[in-house]
Amino acid sequence: MEIQRLDKLDLIGKMAAGIGHEIRNPLTTVRGYLQFISSKEHFKEYADKFNLMISELDRSNMIISEFLALSKNKVSRLELNDLNVIVLAIYPLLEVDALSENKIINLELDRSIPTINLDESEIRQLIINLVRNGLEAMPYKGVLTIKTRHDNQHVMLVIQDCGSGIPQNIIDQIGTPFFTTKDNGTGLGLSVCYSIAARHKALIDFKTDKSGTAFTVSFNI
Ligand SMILES: Nc1ncnc2c1ncn2[C@@H]1O[C@H](COP(=O)(O)OP(=O)(O)OP(=O)(O)O)[C@@H](O)[C@H]1O
Ligand SMILES: [Mg+2]
Structure with missing residues (x-):
């Protein structure tokens, strides 16, 4: 199952490249050119239309970037990093996102985790994708918690939401490219997470029930 999923991701990544x-x-x-023309006085009344065209192009570009991130051959730049430092660096960004929807993000960081080999920008992407999903699953005023933990062999990153959980009948499809239940979803967020985890030789696991979902990413020390 895991291998099949990764092969599929890899094929998509190669095609995208x-x-x-x-x-x-x-x-x-x-x-x-759209930007250039839209700045002309003559086209002022079409400003909305131009902005829409530009944002649609940006969306296409973003989807291509996500595709590119799926390739198994993509090389991660692994360096010894403190996972807490990465979480703290993007926390302000995540917080703005959450507050704009009246939701809260809590941090429970284990200050004694050892440094591990991480590609900082990929881990940032992984956190953003998991946090976005958590926020999207939660009602108004929901609380999402980002935790770090460790034992002798692993450093763990946990993203826990208090949303409505992942329905039993779609659990098998979690992580399949393009699987989405959202009107505006591309269904690539978790696929990207799984491929980033694979390049880090990390495992993603999740627990879900009616009171919420917790995704755990376990990195080897
Ligand atoms: N924390 C969560 N709680 C409930 N359902 C979830 C959660 N995370 C993922 N899902 C389910 O898994 C599906 C796939 O998630 P994924 O992040 O891959 O795509 P997406 O969020 O739909 O779109 P996007 O490409 O914008 O991320 C979601 O549509 C949702 O149904
Ligand atoms: Mg998503």
Whole structure:
């Protein structure tokens, strides 16, 4: 199951690497001209339309970036890092996101975790994707907790929400590329997390019930 999922991710990543570049260049040109034309007095009344076109192009670009992150051959830049430092660095960003929806993010960091080999930008992406999912699953005023822990062999990152949980009938599909239950979802967030975890030789596990979901990523020390 895990191998199958990773092979599928890898194939998608390779395809993306092949066509991503070819699609991005024209997108960049079109975006540039749209911005240039929209700044002209003559087109002022169409400002909304121009902004919409530009944001749609940005969305396409973002999807290509997510695709590119799926390749198994993508090389992670692993360096000894303190997971707490990475969490603290992006916390302000996550907090703004949460507060704008009237939700709260709590930190429970184990200050004694050892440093481990991490690709900082990938771990940032992994945290953002898991936190986004947690926030999206929670009602107004919900509380999400980011924890770090460790034992003798592992450093663990836990993202726990108090949302409505993952329904039993979709659990098998969690992490499958493009699987989404959201109107505006691409269904790539968790796939990206699984592929980042695989490159770190880390494992992702989750527990879910009606009172919420906790995703745990375990890194080897
Ligand atoms: N914390 C969670 N609580 C409840 N359901 C979840 C949670 N995390 C993931 N899911 C379910 O798994 C699906 C896939 O998640 P994934 O992050 O891969 O895609 P997405 O959030 O739908 O879209 P996006 O690509 O924008 O992340 C979600 O649509 C949702 O149904
Ligand atoms: Mg998501």
